[in-house]
Amino acid sequence: MALLRRSSTLLRPLSTATTTTPSLLRPFSSDTTPITVETSIPFTAHNCDPPSRTVETTTQELMKFFRDMALMRRMEIAADSLYKAKLIRGFCHLYDGQEAVAVGMEAAITRKDCIITAYRDHCLFLGRGGTLVEAFSELMGRQGGCSKGKGGSMHFYKKEGGFYGGHGIVGAQVPLGIGLAFAQKYSKEDHVTFALYGDGAANQGQLFEALNMAALWDLPAILVCENNHYGMGTAEWRAAKSPSYYKRGDYVPGLKVDGMDAFAVKQACKFAKEHALKNGPLILEMDTYRYHGHSMSDPGSTYRTRDEISGVRQERDPIERIRKLVLAHDLATEKELKDIEKEVRKEVDDAIAQAKESPMPEPYELFTNVYVKDFGLESFGPDRKELRTVLP
C-alpha cells in the first residue's frame, strides 16, 4: 500500500511564511498545477482493456477530495449520534468508509449524468449537490428535507442534481437505473447513468434481467457494485457462489476497482463513461468497506471481528490516503488539514442546529403529493372524503 512518491518537477514551491501565520490564506484551493498519482493497485478487467493506473489530478482536486470526504465522514458520524439521541428514527444506513466511491464518481461525471442507488444514500446525495441542512432535515423528518421530510433516510432525491434516490427495496433500483439510461438514449443525450447496488443485491434476479436488456439495446448504463463484503450480516462468500461481481455480467465487460482509493474510482468512472457511451453497459466492482454495521440497529461486530474493522481503517481508509498524498506532495501541513476537519465539524454542527429548527410537516402534508395535481386530484382513498379541492 505504499504510495509511490513521484519525483516531481511539478512540486509547487512552498511559500516560506506559511506555518506561522494562519491568517495568510494559502491559495492552494485554486491551484490547478497538475499532479500525477498512481492508484493503489492495478485494475482487474473482464472482457475489456483496463485503464491505466496513472491518474492526473490537481492540487485543487486533491484538497477538494479531502474536504468532501471529511464532510461526508463527519456527517455520518453526526447522524450516528443523532440516531442514538432518538432524533433520527427507523432505519439509518451509514456510508462511512465508502466515501471514496462517492467523491471519485462525482469527480468523473457531470450533473447531467444520473446516479441511482439503494438506501445507503446520504453521501451520494451530498456529492450530487445536496446540502447538509436538507440531509439532516430529511433524516429528522422535517419540512426542510429534500423529500419534505416524508421519505426519511432511505429516500433522498435531488432531481436537479441528477440524483434519483434513495430506494428501500434491495435491487429494485437497478431496473430503474436502466430505465434512466433508456431515457437518455431515447432523447439522444450524451450522458450516462450509474446504477449502484451492493454485494447483497448482486444476487437479485432483476439485476440480470436489467443487464440483459441494457446489453441488448446498448444502453448507456453502468452498474456499480459497491462490494463492502457483507450483505447485512452475511459475508459475501456465504451468499454468492462467485464473488467476482465484475465478472458476473458474462458478456458485459467488467472492471474491479479499489473502492477505497478515490483516484482509482475516478479513473474507472471516467473510463466507464466513455465505454458506455460507445459500447453499452459495463459493470464496475468497487472493493470497499463500511465501518458501521449494516444500519444503526446492527452493531457490526457479530459477523466480523473488531480487528478486521480496525485493520481496514488503518491500512485502507480513504481519507487517510488522501491525507498522506497531500502531505507527501507538501500541499498542506498537518495543521491545515486538521483545521479543515475542524471547519467541517463546525459546518456539520451548524447544519444540524439549523435542521433542528425546521418544523415538522403539517398534518395536511399526509395527503399532498400522493397524486400529481393533474386535473384537480389531490389525494384520497376510494371515497374522496379527504378531497380538498373541487374536482373538475
Place this chain on the structure above:
Amino acid sequence: MAVVFQAIGADTALSSTNLFVSKRTHFSYRQSLPERKTSVCAVRSNGISFSGLNSRGRKAEPLITNAVATKAESPTASAASKPGHELLLYEALREGLDEEMERDPTVWVLGEDVGHYGGSYKVTKGLAEKYGDLRVLDTPICENSFTGMAIGAAMNGLRPIIEGMNMGFLLLAFNQISNNCGMLHYTSGGQFTIPVVIRGPGGVGRHLGPEHSQRLESYFQSIPGIQMVACSTPYNAKGLMKAAIRSKNPVIFFEHVLLYNIKERIPDEEYVLNLEEAEMVRPGEQVTILTYSRMRYHVMQAAQTLVNKGYDPEVIDIRSLKPFDLYTIGNSVKKTHKVLIVEECMQTGGIGASLMAAIDENFHDYLDARIVCLSSQNVPTPYPGKLEEQTLVQPPKIVTAVEQLCASTGSCQ
C-alpha cells in the same frame, strides 16, 4: 350521516334530472377543464350484438337497452347520417395509442411481442412499422425489470405504456408497481412524476385456466398513488386510454380478454374521457346496479329481462376503479335507495367489497336494504367450460338478485 359532497363541475345542481344522461348521448365535457377537448355527443349504435360473448345455449339477441323510454331522445342523437366510424375495441385502443404517440414524442410502448408480432391481441399492430423499434419496444420476458425500466424512464422524462401480455403476469412486477410506481411521487416530496400507463388484458376468458384468468384489480387497489380504470366499450376504451396517457399519474388500465372484439361506432373527432367518472349506461328509478368491464354486458342482458318483467334498473358502469366516482354513484343511490354490485373479482377483497364499504360509509342513510354484491367464487378459475361459467356471475343470478332486492323493500313494478 349526511356527507357533504364537493360538487364536480362547479355549478351542477344535485337534482337527478341534471345528471340524467340520455341513453344515446355521452357527455364527457367538464367545464372547468379547458385543456381537455370537449367531446361530442356520441351516437351509440343501436343494439350491440353479443354473439361472441354469450355462454353456451343463449341465443344472441340484439339488446334494446332502453325498452322503457323515460326521456325523449335529443334531436342530434338520431341523426340519420350516423357520423363516426365503426371499429372493434382493440382497434379503438390502437387508435388511442396511435393518436397519443403521434401527438407526443415522449410516449412509447413496451411489452412482450408488442413490436414485430403486433401484440398478442393485436392492440399494437402496425405501430412498430410506423414509429420504429425504439418507441414500440419488444422486451425480453422479464416483467419485473421492464416495468422497473419503464418507471425509471418515466422518472427521466418519458411517458411509457407498459403492456402486460396478460395482467396476471404483472404480479411479477408487483414490487415495482407498488413501491416505485405508486409511491415515488410521495417519497420524493413531489420531485418525480411517474406518468406511466400499465395496461393489459385480464379477467376470465374462455378455458384459459386459473393462472391466465386472474383479476388483478383487487390486488392493486390498495396501492396509494395509482389510478385504476377499466374499459368496456370501444368508445370508452379509446377515450380512457387517451386520458390515461395524458395523465401525470400512474394509471393501471384494465382491459378484458373477451371484450376485444366488441364493435361500436365511435366519433371521428378527437375526444378524451374523464378518468374518474362513471358512465350511466341505463338510467332508471328502481335499483342501482354498479358494474364494470365484462360484467356490464351480463348486467345489460339481465336488465333486458328485468325490463320485460316490469322493473326499472339503473345501470352504471363505474369505469374508475380507483378512485370510485362516488358522486355519480351517490346520486343514483339517493334516487333508488337500493344497490346491487356485479363484478368479476373474487368475493374476498375485491373491488365490490371496497365499493360496498365506501357506499355504506357515505350513503348509509339513503339505503333501504343492505347492499348486495355479486362476485366470482373464491376459487381458482377451472378449465372446463361449465365450471368456468359457474365461477362467474351469470345474468339469471343478477335477475334473481334484483327481484329479491325489490321484494325485500316492498317496492316492485
